[in-house]
Amino acid sequence: MTRQPIFDAAHYESLNTSREAVASALLAQLKEPLQLRTAIDVGCGLGYFAALLKSLGFEVSAVDGRQQNVEEASRRNPDIEFSCCDAQSSELPKKGKFDLVFCFGLLYHLENPFLTIRYLRQMTKNLLLVEGVIYPGADPIMGLVDEGLTEDQGLNHVAFYPTESCLVKMLYRSGFSHVYRFHPLADHPEYRSTSRSRQVRTMLSASPTPLSTPLLQQLPEAKSPETPWDAYSGVSNRGLRGKIRRILK
Numbered sequence: 601m602t603r604q605p606i607f608d609a610a611h612y613e614s615l616n617t618s619r620e621a622v623a624s625a626l627l628a629q630l631k632e633p634l635q636l637r638t639a640i641d642v643g644c645g646l647g648y649f650a651a652l653l654k655s656l657g658f659e660v661s662a663v664d665g666r667q668q669n670v671e672e673a674s675r676r677n678p679d680i681e682f683s684c685c686d687a688q689s690s691e692l693p694k695k696g697k698f699d700l701v702f703c704f705g706l707l708y709h710l711e712n713p714f715l716t717i718r719y720l721r722q723m724t725k726n727l728l729l730v731e732g733v734i735y736p737g738a739d740p741i742m743g744l745v746d747e748g749l750t751e752d753q754g755l756n757h758v759a760f761y762p763t764e765s766c767l768v769k770m771l772y773r774s775g776f777s778h779v780y781r782f783h784p785l786a787d788h789p790e791y792r793s794t795s796r797s798r799q800v801r802t803m804l805s806a807s808p809t810p811l812s813t814p815l816l817q818q819l820p821e822a823k824s825p826e827t828p829w830d831a832y833s834g835v836s837n838r839g840l841r842g843k844i845r846r847i848l849k
């Protein structure tokens with residue numbers, strides 16, 4: 601018996617529905633003012649969002665780093681052009697420039713996310729939409745994470761997960777002058793922190809021009825800690841300093 605693709609599991613269904621709702625609402629506001637006609641879905645899996653973009657009237661192409669996903673995506677969406685491409689390879693920007701670059705669920709599966717973000721900048725004419733898992737924490741840093749072995753994970757199953765502020769900083773430094781967080785984020789537990797768990801995912805938008813919509817909240821570029829090597833300041837000692845402050849209080 602062949603296994604059901606992981607992309608058809610219940611977890612994806614609820615995640616997809618909630619992400620689709622906010623992405624569609626945003627594109628409904630921006631598509632005409634920004635004259636968005638062409639789109640590429642990078643890290644497209646089995647083509648769920650490529651199909652959404654097509655249904656919204658975009659001329660769509662899509663890439664994924666796994667041939668098996670490309671084949672299944674093409675079978676499910678024969679009217680969309682899918683191709684196999686590693687998003688960390690210089691082949692990616694050769695796909696061309698697009699009004700909209702759509703990149704959900706990919707950046708945290710990469711060994712070199714900054715390189716890919718620079719490629720995405722080269723490919724973006726007007727608007728980049730990015731979604732994914734973020735490493736917990738406020739500083740612009742990444743954590744190296746071992747991943748599962750399924751076909752929705754990184755190609756080598758080990759990846760640098762950026763914090764949200766790290767993603768924002770990489771977007772600015774790759775040349776986007778305006779970076780925003782979706783407002784609201786998708787209505788799904790993974791976009792909220794609770795007393796038991798920190799926020800797992802975020803949704804960002806980046807553009808070479810200012811975007812005016814209440815569905816986006818502009819974010820500043822985070823400063824790197826100036827002296828993370830100092831024993832009394834910086835990343836690793838924040839928790840300790842907080843504890844000491846609480847004890848002294």
Ligand SMILES: C[S@@+](CC[C@H](N)C(=O)[O-])C[C@H]1O[C@@H](n2cnc3c(N)ncnc32)[C@H](O)[C@@H]1O
Pocket residue numbers: 642643644645646648649663664665666669685686687688703704705706709710751752753754755
């Ligand atoms: C978590 S899935 C996301 C699928 C879809 N975009 C979504 O948001 O539901 C990650 C996808 O990225 C692909 N992927 C992983 N590493 C990649 C790489 N280096 N280049 C291109 N695609 C990659 C995987 O094969 C998988 O289809």
